Amino acid sequence: MSRSPQSPLPLFPLAVASLPIVGRSETFPVGRILCVGRNYAAHAQEMGASGSEPPFFFMKSTNSLWDIEGAQGRWPYPTGTHDCHHELEIVLAMGPGGNSGDAEVWGLALGLDMTRRDRQAEMKSAGKPWEVGKAFPAAAPTTPITALADLGIAPDPSAVRSALEATELRLMVGSELRQSGSPRQMLCPIPELLCAIRAEFGLQAGDLIFTGTPSGVGPVHPGDGLRGELLTPDGRALIPALRLEVLAAAI
Numbered sequence: 001m002s003r004s005p006q007s008p009l010p011l012f013p014l015a016v017a018s019l020p021i022v023g024r025s026e027t028f029p030v031g032r033i034l035c036v037g038r039n040y041a042a043h044a045q046e047m048g049a050s051g052s053e054p055p056f057f058f059m060k061s062t063n064s065l066w067d068i069e070g071a072q073g074r075w076p077y078p079t080g081t082h083d084c085h086h087e088l089e090i091v092l093a094m095g096p097g098g099n100s101g102d103a104e105v106w107g108l109a110l111g112l113d114m115t116r117r118d119r120q121a122e123m124k125s126a127g128k129p130w131e132v133g134k135a136f137p138a139a140a141p142t143t144p145i146t147a148l149a150d151l152g153i154a155p156d157p158s159a160v161r162s163a164l165e166a167t168e169l170r171l172m173v174g175s176e177l178r179q180s181g182s183p184r185q186m187l188c189p190i191p192e193l194l195c196a197i198r199a200e201f202g203l204q205a206g207d208l209i210f211t212g213t214p215s216g217v218g219p220v221h222p223g224d225g226l227r228g229e230l231l232t233p234d235g236r237a238l239i240p241a242l243r244l245e246v247l248a249a250a251i
């Protein structure tokens with residue numbers, strides 16, 4: 001049998017995961033979801049660690065990506081847990097680099113590193129990997145991405161660090177303030193974080209980086225309304241807020 005002169009076609013179509021971009025008609029294609037564990041000392045301590053150890057990394061698959069806007073703010077409480085926790089995080093969206101050809105920060109979003117804490121704890125105590133606690137379907141609800149260019153922030157890691165360090169990250173559940181902290185408290189600041197991830201995994205356009213959560217993580221329940229914000233010193237939202245309603249069952 002002779003080979004076709006054309007490129008082989010995939011056996012079946014595979015959808016590309018994506019998020020909306022604020023104020024633009026294009027979508028942002030998502031390849032990998034890289035997460036940083038225990039990057040805020042107070043959260044490391046509430047998880048039983050010292051808060052003086054270097055952060056570490058784990059991943060979720062694109063199956064965990066949940067486009068909050070596309071889902072009209074609704075999020076299904078996951079199966080297989082009785083203790084699902086919120087972790088509000090700043091998300092860096094990596095785009096193609098300029099002259100260097102390397103990936104660079106293209107935009108910012110807010111995301112929730114939702115965690116089946118009971119399942120994670122079982123695996124931790126057994127010395128096994130955490131995926132069942134972290135990488136379940138819809139485990140990474142994320143807002144639309146705001147382009148750095150639209151915020152007047154240069155795609156340089158130190159510029160991103162400076163802009164973020166002037167902000168406060170806050171999560172309300174109903175009328176209760178559950179999480180608050182500033183990227184100033186990151187144990188591994190943005191430039192060092194990008195270097196470490198590049199060294200361990202390489203950095204690619206389409207990567208989302210969940211940069212760690214401040215203290216105050218805790219359970220969510222069906223019916224809860226979550227509101228996450230990244231506020232500048234004058235109380236203005238740097239990027240659009242995250243708003244999520246927890247539903248009882250899968251949509």
Ligand code: MN
Nearest residue numbers: 087113212213
């Ligand atoms: Mn996290």
